[in-house]
Amino acid sequence: MTTIFWFRRDLRLRDNPALLAAVAAGHGQVAPVFILDPELLASVGPARADYLRRTLHSLRDSLDGALVVREGSPGDTLAALARETGATEIFATADFAPRGRRRDEDVQANLAAEGITLHFVDSPYVVTPGTVVTKTGTPSKVFTPFRRYWELEPVPAPQPAPEGVTWWRGESVAIDRMLILAAQRRPHYFGDLDWVAPEGLGPIGEAGAHDVLQAFLPAVAAYDEARNIPGISGTSRLSPHLRFGTIHPRQVLAATNGDSRGSEVFRSEIAWREFYADVLWHNPESTWRVLQPALEHLRVDTDDAAIERFQVWARGETGFPLVDAGMRQLRATGWMHNRVRMLAASFLVKHLHLDWRWGAKWFMWCLIDGDVASNQHGWQWAAGTGTDASPFHRIFNPTLQAERFDPTGAFIHTWVPELRGVTAPDCLQPGGGSGLLAPAGYVTPMLDAQVERDEALARFAEAREARTS
DNA sequence: TGAAATGTTGGGGCG
């Protein structure tokens, strides 16, 4: 009897244990479905929705056009599809983010009432969130011990794509309805910030993911140093593919298991992704609530002037070249180099005195790899509010970061064209330098970094005092 | 996966 395979964050055919389970249970007869859930899509950012749309076209191609796309609530849609196909079993890869967990529990219960079994198999992670525990059986709140236990977990070998499957074919709505349903909920502080359709997204879909991985392999050995320089292509660029599961981290680890310092550091970055998923599993509220009680009442600005500052930051017009370069890269490509993400986040929290949630929201709006666990905890790390986060008083100096990580100004010149006529070290300075030939067209710095650093530390002291008194 | 302030040390110039 035909089974249903519900695609979610695992948009691939290779190394997909849940899909293999669906094929086995259906004796080769499977109805592959992706559901456009208006409720969920409404708060998905436009960049990621567009990326997902392209990925779905690629998935449909690799299924010979058989991907069934339906619009509606997952429970009703799956029940209807079960009636059409006669299926009584549905398979999906388990989801571990708070909203997905809630949805999956509801859908599973509703389908069970109709005699349909929804099976959850595998996870988007090498090690399923919640399984890594210390010797005392408690989850690890600190990354380094987490990684030590994580590394001890067995890594199953990647499995091939299913063969000899007869894909069920049925009616679909247009994949491109994604663009209409997505990005409906805009926070007020975005104002009229427009969305720039990202360019240069790189190879799309499952085949694209493997192309990206292959292209990265020669660079793995140098990853430990190269990954910090935004001006060179030293990172894997796999994040959007891991986000949508066009490749599984198992497959990535299997290909990068060398013993160079570079591959060790790269595996560690995979471990960070899994650590954050694990933290979210144990603390679903950490999506929007700080994990450090001491910083719950850190004073942040929310008035009109603060909203204006937020938008200057989002547009990449702060006058701090490396921050602006990163923010413009984000808008133009839907992706930002991690080194610059950390700097931009530090700047929003420590120099602009804004709520990290605003920044996290903007990143989720623009990022093609935007993932609740990694994004929110990355922000909590930068804001000093997370578990095992950077202490609040670690404040990035935008100029020093530029001197260290973009010493020639290559990255700045790519994204801040106004500064192309200005060479390093001038182009690394606020406003692009204070030489006689001040760069035409570039903005003057929106603030004095020294002054705002002191202000951030004062607010930090204030929050700590309020906590202890 | 901070930065800045403060402290320590040791080489070398100099009287």
Add this chain to the structure above:
DNA sequence: ACGCCCCAACATTTC
């Protein structure tokens, strides 16, 4: 030869 000072380089502390 010796003490003194300067200061770069590095280490530690503080925010």
